[in-house]
Amino acid sequence: MMFLQFKQYLYTMQRALCVAVFLFVAAMCPKVIAAQHPNLVITASDVVAMRQAMTQPGLFQDAFRAKVADVDQLLLEPVDIPVPLHAGGGYTHERHKNNYKLMFNAAVLYQLTGDVKYANHVRDMLLEYAKLYPTLPIHPQKKSSNAGKLFWQGLNEAVWLVYTIQAYDAIIPALDDATRQTIENGVLRPVALFLSEQSPHTFNLVHNHGTWATTAVGMTGYVLGERDWVEKALYDLEKSGKGGFLRQLDELFSPAGYYNEGPYYQRYALMPFVTFAKAIEVNEPERKIFEYRDGIVLKAIETTIQLSYNNLFFPLNDAIKSKGIDTIELVNGVAIAYGLTGETGLLSIAQQQDQILLTGDGLKVARAIEQGLATPFDFKSIAFGDGADGMQGAFVVMRQRNHGDQALVFKATAQGLGHGHFDKLNWQFYDTDEEIVSDYGAARFLNVEAKFGGRYLPENKTYAKQTVAHNTLVVDEISHFEGITKEGNKHHPELLFFGNHERVKIAAATIDSAYPDTAFTRTIALLNLAPEKSLVVDVLSAESDSVHQYDLPVHYQGHLIETNFELNTQLSALTPLGQDSGYQHLWLKSSATPKGPLAKVTWLNKNGRFYTLTALQSQGTNVLFTQLGANDPQFNLRAENAFIFRVANAKSHDFVSVLEPHGEYNPSKEYTLTGSSQVVDLIHQRHDEVQVIEVSFNDGSVYVLAFHLGQESEGMHAFIHKGQKFQFSSHFQLFDIQ
């Protein structure tokens, strides 16, 4: 034990000494490494500045020292370049991932410290890769058309090269020509060619897999002096401009910087976009890549941040719910954006990320934070138009500060390709740091091998993507577009309007292609009423010429507290609600046929607030309470709760409801405030093209929200309500009538 402690002590001392020597050497001879390399995300002049910063106490020095400690520890382990065998989460997969990260980090430390042990380790690993790679067939666990050799997916192979080419670029000054030849010919060129010439489908694809491939190949082109590869990366293999990085920038983002697969993949997609853009800027500033398409790369970074709540991304479409703004992709994005723009709001995001990059931009961020320049990031209410033209529906975020932060998300986007869910006009609500009306996200345990190899679980398709897993209309227990992605990709909703006033954020959208003969239109608003009183208003109108069953689920987060109607709960036997389209996974726990004009359901969220959804109740509407988990042999699904408003036989139906946050449950301080709903009445009326929602509270206050969905919304709209004349211009207005 004593001996071990002594060894540990020696090791610590040795490391401290090394750091001190590096700092000294770095300060004395800032130009020991050739200026031509590195020249991708990090440049030779960045290195000079970073070497200077390393010697001074502060965030950057802390990050540098932490990295030295990490990497030095890893350098003690033998080089292991195993023959690829496993899928995501398995040993060889994780090893090759760890290898590229280690090469990248060690190479950066070589630049910063000048210590050849770092360069030598990277060199040794690359020489092993150069031996292995030419012998590899396609990966044995190949699961998709985009297969790799080192990894089961070509996607991972491209990521490997993005990191590795940066590592190689940084250690070039330490390599002799013969070694360079061996590495370049043994592995770098073969991987680049495998990702481009030999995988034309993926390389030319306007899709995030394509972006990783073009980024990897383009950056390799810069380093190896293959300018033709750069051209192909930018314009596709035929240099036609039909594919390639620029086309990806044109098509994968909307004009506002929204990525068509949704927030989770926007975050993921961001990495190659910002990395390659930075490398292009460094190597060919004349391309003015950051000005391309009206600054689309910077817009994409900003939008990625806007698509988050309480540090986590909105989990719409396939999404791991715990993924947040501290993700490395956005750490890179924020640093590069700050380096370009100097926008101080980005610094508060960087503070929450709590991770300083060892790059020139990372250094700028560190310095600015230390100088106290950070300002709060401006989270806004925005309708992000979807599609390359921004006209294929929209992803609408409405926010207000009321008691706590609130965000209402309205997903009126296009399908979002293979990771898209069948959730047209879906919504979500957040309040006081928590999800209140929620989206399941993806059914997946990322990299957990026991859970289907860490891949998307079968239940992702059978449940999470299906319409009933969302808070939107299901007709006849069939998902939108019959759950066929290809059909979904052909269509999109129309955003009718979006309004952002002080007391009213509102959006309306419609779609007539999700079902063969049913169109539906949804208007959803976030209201800021009296102090500390807020309300979500939701009007969903389904229209058809034939009779259907209409279901509208509300997936709520929290514990059911109260209903204002009698529950007929299944006490001693549960069966699934349906057979297909996700319904087979829902246990029917309780059903009810509320008798009054209003149906109320109250739940308590873990944030300590109560939420009541009050719905206008029409003859024969049932409320079904479900819990997720049926037909789930491997316990893959979370036991989440929902209630579903069901109209069994109708041609057309208006679902009208308000969601009301109220009160506080504080068992720690032993009080409970306003545990019951304060909404006493709810009225929905149509006056020609104007719709009116009147909400009355038990304090006597009455509000009328009027809106108009028509095209010609510029004139005045007048209506008589309860004998009183109201009028408004544009699309909507909120009136306090008492």
Add this chain to the structure above:
Amino acid sequence: MMFLQFKQYLYTMQRALCVAVFLFVAAMCPKVIAAQHPNLVITASDVVAMRQAMTQPGLFQDAFRAKVADVDQLLLEPVDIPVPLHAGGGYTHERHKNNYKLMFNAAVLYQLTGDVKYANHVRDMLLEYAKLYPTLPIHPQKKSSNAGKLFWQGLNEAVWLVYTIQAYDAIIPALDDATRQTIENGVLRPVALFLSEQSPHTFNLVHNHGTWATTAVGMTGYVLGERDWVEKALYDLEKSGKGGFLRQLDELFSPAGYYNEGPYYQRYALMPFVTFAKAIEVNEPERKIFEYRDGIVLKAIETTIQLSYNNLFFPLNDAIKSKGIDTIELVNGVAIAYGLTGETGLLSIAQQQDQILLTGDGLKVARAIEQGLATPFDFKSIAFGDGADGMQGAFVVMRQRNHGDQALVFKATAQGLGHGHFDKLNWQFYDTDEEIVSDYGAARFLNVEAKFGGRYLPENKTYAKQTVAHNTLVVDEISHFEGITKEGNKHHPELLFFGNHERVKIAAATIDSAYPDTAFTRTIALLNLAPEKSLVVDVLSAESDSVHQYDLPVHYQGHLIETNFELNTQLSALTPLGQDSGYQHLWLKSSATPKGPLAKVTWLNKNGRFYTLTALQSQGTNVLFTQLGANDPQFNLRAENAFIFRVANAKSHDFVSVLEPHGEYNPSKEYTLTGSSQVVDLIHQRHDEVQVIEVSFNDGSVYVLAFHLGQESEGMHAFIHKGQKFQFSSHFQLFDIQ
């Protein structure tokens, strides 16, 4: 809007001015109020010190200013002393609670500022109470034998008086004699008499309801000069010493300061104990109350803190799980204890509580924190003997720091009266800030009127108290003591031994009274193995002369990841596992009959770590996976998960298992480490009186834990294991054999 803002501005300015004037007046004339009052928890000399502290920036001034802001706001509302109508959570209940808090706070501010508006408001409220109280019958919502008049429970009435008498004591200098007579005769004396003479059963009861009553009456005795009331409070109505505060101190705490109802009620019970003790110390220091029974009051405070993990109390017996060390009872306790002892570990608890009291002790805490005196509180591994003699079993807490904080709780206590659960030899495990193997706590939504008036739900009796809701043995699907509290109160387990070594914390206990013909013994240990490797070892032996069904549930927190045996999951129909004793609330989700020698169940907790329970599998042991929620018409229960090891027909059976924390799931940084169990073998052997557990890991390490449950544990115990001779003294030893 502008006008409102201007009013707000004026109000803010006015308040700031008032505070400034108060501070000036307070500094100039520190003796404006008579020295005789107050004289309970706050004394006249405390007031002098506090007035001084208020003038200086710091924690105390902040707390004072915050209190002024709160109280001034509440003073704008009219006095409302409603006729009592509602149960907990209802309007009149909450109003009377808020009233006593406001009176208390306003009275303190009167002392601190000398501003008679505070005293006048308290006076006005008391005069209204003096009018109302004589007219009141027993509360209409009365639910227990201990009824109140202002409240549905006499308990609340006593709490009301504890606060109110302190408020009255503090405003006496502002009252004329006639007003004092009116208030004293109209309400203070009647309430004190109602709580004592007219409620002899509760007043004389050795129980926390009795403590509140004696505290209220005793403190009122000091203020009104009724020394006889003080005597009765200390020794019971007959001054016999069979009841009363001192007897409560003798019997309700064990010698180590453990309260027999468990941590949640320990926290609650603490308030009157520390409050009355402080008042006795102030009024009659010659009683040396804080030295009584070897300093039992201070031990009780310290023990309350020891009974927490990550700021929350261990939720054993009836307990609201979100209750933690920031509870006002412990804020008081910590301040008073610090005032007496100056122990700096208490200051770090006070820092986490983040609440400075406006008392003399609160001021001492504030000053000490500002001086940087806080040191970490020393959380220990302790066996708290239960019962007045400390010999009625024990509440055992075992802790270690390994990767994160770990705590293993072993509940081998006596029943704990009416709030006790039928959970003899139950355990819980915590790791890295979260519950891993859990206890349901109480089925109750405190003060939420929609949930059974905020009282204990029916499911508290039908589920939460039942044995199957816990992690301990159930014989023939019947709870311990057949679920009869009176039976439970007659018996208790025996603690066989408790050991606290560097690498091993261990305890063993046995009980033969929970079932008519089955005794069971449990040995449970927390091991600190190689760096970052830890293990819980659990051996539960059931013994009977006749054949029984033995069930051992494990209530786990997290998502099921993997089993090493095939699951037969119910896909499309769920039914309850049983009919009674809590089994009627468990849906049977899956069942299995593992074939191998080891049965493994792995789950993923929200702390990002994996946990595998590896159990020795004997012929015919089934594993049943359950989810809570059957026979729950009002959705009162949380959908928690468990698996139950079931041996259908056996006279005796050893349940042997180890629980292993491992790996990390990090979807944010996209890696998963060691998602599978590292335990490859588990052996349990008996060598005469020595039992041996051998655990082998996949890194080749092998550990043997030997223990001896017999009485004469002083000599050496030798045994041969795998041909090798081992020996140990005392009760246990851990051997690294490879």
